[in-house]
Amino acid sequence: MFHINTDERVLGYLGRALSLELSAVQLYSTQSMLVASWGLTDVADKLRAESREEMGHAERIISRMLALGVAPNASQLRPVRLGRNLQELLQYDYAFENELISLYDDATRHCVSVADSDNRLFFEALLNEEKAHAADLTQWIQEVKSTET
Numbered sequence: 493m494f495h496i497n498t499d500e501r502v503l504g505y506l507g508r509a510l511s512l513e514l515s516a517v518q519l520y521s522t523q524s525m526l527v528a529s530w531g532l533t534d535v536a537d538k539l540r541a542e543s544r545e546e547m548g549h550a551e552r553i554i555s556r557m558l559a560l561g562v563a564p565n566a567s568q569l570r571p572v573r574l575g576r577n578l579q580e581l582l583q584y585d586y587a588f589e590n591e592l593i594s595l596y597d598d599a600t601r602h603c604v605s606v607a608d609s610d611n612r613l614f615f616e617a618l619l620n621e622e623k624a625h626a627a628d629l630t631q632w633i634q635e636v637k638s639t640e641t
Contacts, residue, residue, distance in 0.1 A: 498560045502611050505599035507565055510553045512592055515570035516546035519588060522572045523581050549618060556614055582633045589626040596622060
């Protein structure tokens with residue numbers, strides 16, 4: 493495939509985003525199965541939903557890459573981090589979401605600097621969704637902490 497007039501850094505951001513989003517799918521799916529084995533079926537359902545949401549992000553990135561004329565290529569999945577309890581799992585998830593936020597923030601700022609409004613809007617939408625997810629995780633972590641004390 494050929495890409496026409498697409499900033500190489502934007503393509504790099506898309507490739508890293510795809511790798512991270514697919515890593516998130518793997519992370520949440522694995523965690524869902526783990527907490528199900530602990531008997532936490534409601535938590536397992538919630539983590540499965542998170543996995544589906546991250547898969548939706550990956551599909552949007554793939555669609556964007558195809559629209560730009562490049563073949564999607566996720567370079568490497570991150571290893572899954574498993575915790576000994578729910579609070580530890582959620583802390584790992586929060587750190588992972590912050591990586592996504594940082595990537596999308598950098599990508600958005602780069603698109604502003606090169607006057608690429610279409611890709612800026614694309615990355616900005618993902619950034620806002622990941623920020624909302626991080627806020628939800630913060631609340632969930634606080635709820636878990638309060639029930640453990």
